Amino acid sequence: MNVLMQEGAWLPFAFAFLIGLSMLLYAVLDGYDLGVGLLSRFVQRPLRDRMVGSIGPFWDANETWLVLGVGLLLVAFPAAHGVVLGELYIPVALMLIGLIFRGVSFDFRKKVAPEKQEQWDFSFFFGSLVVALSQGYMVGRFVVGFQPGLVSELFSVCFGFLVVAGYALMGSAWLILKTEGALQRFAVRWARRAIWAMVAGALLSSAAAPFVDTRIYDRMFAFPEATLLIAMPLVSMLLTVIMHFLLGALPMPGDRLAAMPFTLSVSIFVLGFVGLVYSFYPYIVPGRLLIVEAAAAPESLMVILVGTLVVFPFLIGYTVFAYRVFRGKATDLSYD
Amino acid sequence: MDAFVLSRIQFAANITFHILFPSITIGLGWLLLYFKFRFQRSGDEKWMELYFLFTKIFALSFSLGVVSGVTMSFQFGTNWPGYMNTVGNIAGPLLAYEVLTAFFLEASMLGVMLFGFRRVKPWVHNLATLLVAVGTTLSAFWILALNSWMHTPSGFEMIDGVAHATSWREIVFNPSMPYRFAHVMLASGLTVAFLGAGLLAYRQLRGDRGAASRAGLRSCLWLAAILAPLQLVVGDLHGTNTRDYQPQKLAAMEGLWESGEGVPFTLFALPDEEARENRFEIGVPRLGSLIITRDPNGYVQGLNEFAGEHPPVAPVFWSFRIMVGTGMLMIFAGLYGAWLIARKREMPRRFLQLLYAMTFAGWVATVAGWYVTEIGRQPWLVQGVLKAKDAVADIAPADVGVTLIAYLASYAFLLAAYVAAVFYLARNAKRVGDVDRKPNPL
Numbered sequence: 001m002n003v004l005m006q007e008g009a010w011l012p013f014a015f016a017f018l019i020g021l022s023m024l025l026y027a028v029l030d031g032y033d034l035g036v037g038l039l040s041r042f043v044q045r046p047l048r049d050r051m052v053g054s055i056g057p058f059w060d061a062n063e064t065w066l067v068l069g070v071g072l073l074l075v076a077f078p079a080a081h082g083v084v085l086g087e088l089y090i091p092v093a094l095m096l097i098g099l100i101f102r103g104v105s106f107d108f109r110k111k112v113a114p115e116k117q118e119q120w121d122f123s124f125f126f127g128s129l130v131v132a133l134s135q136g137y138m139v140g141r142f143v144v145g146f147q148p149g150l151v152s153e154l155f156s157v158c159f160g161f162l163v164v165a166g167y168a169l170m171g172s173a174w175l176i177l178k179t180e181g182a183l184q185r186f187a188v189r190w191a192r193r194a195i196w197a198m199v200a201g202a203l204l205s206s207a208a209a210p211f212v213d214t215r216i217y218d219r220m221f222a223f224p225e226a227t228l229l230i231a232m233p234l235v236s237m238l239l240t241v242i243m244h245f246l247l248g249a250l251p252m253p254g255d256r257l258a259a260m261p262f263t264l265s266v267s268i269f270v271l272g273f274v275g276l277v278y279s280f281y282p283y284i285v286p287g288r289l290l291i292v293e294a295a296a297a298p299e300s301l302m303v304i305l306v307g308t309l310v311v312f313p314f315l316i317g318y319t320v321f322a323y324r325v326f327r328g329k330a331t332d333l334s335y336d
Numbered sequence: 337m338d339a340f341v342l343s344r345i346q347f348a349a350n351i352t353f354h355i356l357f358p359s360i361t362i363g364l365g366w367l368l369l370y371f372k373f374r375f376q377r378s379g380d381e382k383w384m385e386l387y388f389l390f391t392k393i394f395a396l397s398f399s400l401g402v403v404s405g406v407t408m409s410f411q412f413g414t415n416w417p418g419y420m421n422t423v424g425n426i427a428g429p430l431l432a433y434e435v436l437t438a439f440f441l442e443a444s445m446l447g448v449m450l451f452g453f454r455r456v457k458p459w460v461h462n463l464a465t466l467l468v469a470v471g472t473t474l475s476a477f478w479i480l481a482l483n484s485w486m487h488t489p490s491g492f493e494m495i496d497g498v499a500h501a502t503s504w505r506e507i508v509f510n511p512s513m514p515y516r517f518a519h520v521m522l523a524s525g526l527t528v529a530f531l532g533a534g535l536l537a538y539r540q541l542r543g544d545r546g547a548a549s550r551a552g553l554r555s556c557l558w559l560a561a562i563l564a565p566l567q568l569v570v571g572d573l574h575g576t577n578t579r580d581y582q583p584q585k586l587a588a589m590e591g592l593w594e595s596g597e598g599v600p601f602t603l604f605a606l607p608d609e610e611a612r613e614n615r616f617e618i619g620v621p622r623l624g625s626l627i628i629t630r631d632p633n634g635y636v637q638g639l640n641e642f643a644g645e646h647p648p649v650a651p652v653f654w655s656f657r658i659m660v661g662t663g664m665l666m667i668f669a670g671l672y673g674a675w676l677i678a679r680k681r682e683m684p685r686r687f688l689q690l691l692y693a694m695t696f697a698g699w700v701a702t703v704a705g706w707y708v709t710e711i712g713r714q715p716w717l718v719q720g721v722l723k724a725k726d727a728v729a730d731i732a733p734a735d736v737g738v739t740l741i742a743y744l745a746s747y748a749f750l751l752a753a754y755v756a757a758v759f760y761l762a763r764n765a766k767r768v769g770d771v772d773r774k775p776n777p778l
Contacts, residue, residue, distance in 0.1 A: 056447070056450075056451060057447025057448070057450070057451050057452070058447060060398075060399070060402055060443040060446055060447070061440060061443035061444045061447070063402065063406065063443075064435065064439045064440050064443045066406065067405075067406055067409050067435055067439060068435050068436070068439075068440075070409060070410060070413075071409060071431055071432055071435050072432065073413075074409070074412060074413055074420055074424070074428065074431070075420075075424060075427075075428025075429065075431065075432050076428070078417070078420040078421050078424045078428075079421070081413040081417070081420065082413060082417035082420070082421070082729070084413075085410065085413035085414045086413075086414065086417065086729055086730075086731065089414055089731055089735050089739070090735060090738070090739070092410055092414055093414075093738075093739040093742065093743075096406065096407045096410060097742055097743070097746055099403055099406055099407075100403040100404065100406075100407065100746060100750070101746070103399050103402060103403040104396075104399050104400055104403060104750060106399060107395050107396040107399045108396070108753060108757060111392060111395075111396055111757050111760070111761055112753070112756070112757050112760060113760055296424055296425060296428060297425045297498070297500055299425070299500065299501060300424075300425035300426075300428055300429055300500075300501060303429045303501070303504065304428065304429050304432045304433075307429070307432065307433055307436055307437075308432070308436060311436040311437060311440075314441075315436070315440050318440060318441060318444035318445065319440075319444055321444070321448070322444045322445075322447050322448055325447075325448050325452050325455050325456055326447065326451070326452075326455070333450075333451045334451070334454070335388055335391050335392060335395075335450060335451070335453065336384075336388050336453060336766070
């Protein structure tokens with residue numbers, strides 16, 4: 001504790017927290033819209049237009065959390081940023097190209113000549129898939145501290161599929177909340193598939209985990225913290241089971257409980273995220289670089305922190321405003 | 337080729353592609369607000385017809401700007417870690433303030449502006465449109481503060497090879513910042529003026545004589561007539577700032593090898609860096625000194641004073657001439673257009689064709705201008721503080737090569753798709769009578 005009392009010594013931890021929060025918000029918010037992108041392949045227009053309509057006003061702000069998270073990592077922990085992005089050079093480039101094509105497809109798909117629209121729909125789906133897979137793969141590589149070897153690569157690939165399934169689950173839960181009729185029933189069906197795909201992905205990566213990284217297991221069996229870390233998977237499993245039965249009963253008359261799958265899937269995602277972060281804390285790069293070792297100069301961090309604290313309420317303000325304007329069931333997007 | 341050269345080409349490609357879209361959205365946000373304002377004052381539907389056409393172009397440009405900007409934020413870390421390691425304490429807060437104050441504002445309000453027209457009250461929609469325009473401008477403010485700092489760094493001290501801030505006021509309002517910010521804002525306004533004029537001229541050439549396209553063309557030409565001459569003045573002032581802080585860049589722009597008094601202004605030349613002289617030089621005597629020092633006999637520093645420390649001459653020299661040439665054409669087109677409007681003359685077909693050909697003239701001038709200033713700073717990444725070669729990441733050249741090809745292919749494809757889509761939208765823009773618009777919620 002004495003270390004933290006020194007002037008400015010708490011700053012790196014405050015930033016590690018802000019980066020974690022931004023990344024979590026990114027994964028949840030862009031997660032659901034990437035998930036909708038993944039599902040967009042399995043319906044035709046005009047239902048597809050309605051799907052895109054449900055995320056159209058939000059995706060851009062959702063993606064900004066990634067820029068904030070990576071930006072804060074860049075400014076607060078330049079050394080860690082260099083290591084992480086250097087190790088992940090190729091998957092980062094893949095993700096970026098995926099994000100480019102998916103992002104521009106929102107606009108191109110309705111603004112080009114009719115015969116070219118289908119290609120942009122495909123680019124929307126495929127871009128979302130590449131982004132989800134590469135993000136999951138990168139988290140996997142990060143968790144194992146970029147260890148080389150076949151097992152750790154396999155673990156990371158499994159993690160890629162886990163994230164695809166997780167995003168698909170949040171995407172379909174979002175659609176259950178924001179749509180009705182045939183599209184809502186479609187979303188319920190896909191949510192049931194996604195949740196078990198997610199369980200399979202989680203089991204596979206857990207099975208591979210002891211072969212690549214011992215930290216997770218060391219942590220799990222180190223009392224007294226262990227109670228917390230074991231409780232999280234248990235709660236997640238419980239939520240998964242509840243979700244399964246809930247989906248069996250949806251959609252209900254009067255659209256009751258339509259918001260429930262989204263709440264549950266976000267909760268599962270948050271638990272998984274927190275558990276993951278907990279497994280490598282206090283490292284900023286697992287096994288390599290501690291949070292305290294990697295931080296930038298305190299005077300610059302202070303300038304950013306003050307700015308963040310001043311701006312944060314406004315940020316929340318606009319987000320709430322935008323979601324309020326587009327509350328209720330989604331409609332087709334139209335400029336006029 | 338080594339990773340350094342490849343990383344440089346990759347960053348240049350990325351930033352060149354990126355700047356095309358903000359250079360449209362910054363100015364277009366304000367033009368959209370102007371169209372809405374005119375509609376609200378007059379109740380004339382033609383302004384909304386223009387608003388809806390240009391909103392679509394805005395949305396498309398915005399999404400391309402966002403995704404190429406995200407790519408850039410990653411490339412700082414993937415390819416140029418030495419940059420953040422050396423000047424991260426300065427660049428970090430400026431970038432963070434851009435994300436915090438501008439990106440979230442524009443991204444959240446954009447949805448309301450684009451799709452909320454039927455969902456919110458008119459004043460709320462106006463506010464959202466205003467905030468998007470403010471957001472794009474704020475974003476330009478922060479990034480240009482950082483970029484200017486890299487040209488004319490001030491307000492910092494170096495401790496153990498790392499820059500530490502001493503005065504944020506001096507960092508943000510560094511010596512070249514006010515000039516560069518004004519120059520880039522005007523460039524964006526001109527890019528939009530000619531984009532709008534070009535697309536509406538294109539519609540008129542295809543037979544659209546509607547009130548909207550005529551009113552829009554008039555607005556865009558007035559805008560060009562005001563901004564283009566103003567840009568000449570601001571650009572000239574920016575040049576005197578470069579004279580004081582980066583004389584080697586100015587010497588490269590002028591293709592001037594030997595220092596001297598009463599130097600000429602070179603209209604055409606092929607700078608030969610091996611022989612350190614110009615071939616086929618055509619110049620106007622003493623004009624160079626007059627422009628740079630305000631005195632026909634003024635003393636101007638030449639490149640030979642900076643041997644080994646000056647930028648490659650030919651690209652800077654030629655980019656500068658392309659920028660100025662395009663600017664002159666813009667001044668002519670703007671003033672001639674304004675003269676036609678003032679005299680209430682019909683636009684001659686030839687003039688409409690010229691405007692159509694100049695649809696993306698703003699891009700040409702903007703990109704050429706960026707090449708002047710950015711190549712002109714080489715070999716420095718941050719003038720006098722950090723050289724580009726000391727900032728590059730140690731990545732396998734093959735990896736950089738692969739990603740470079742992937743980016744180049746994506747950018748070329750997207751650029752072609754964008755230009756095609758913009759003309760498609762202009763061709764198929766809805767006319768007032770086509771839309772059965774419901775009334776706004778009150």
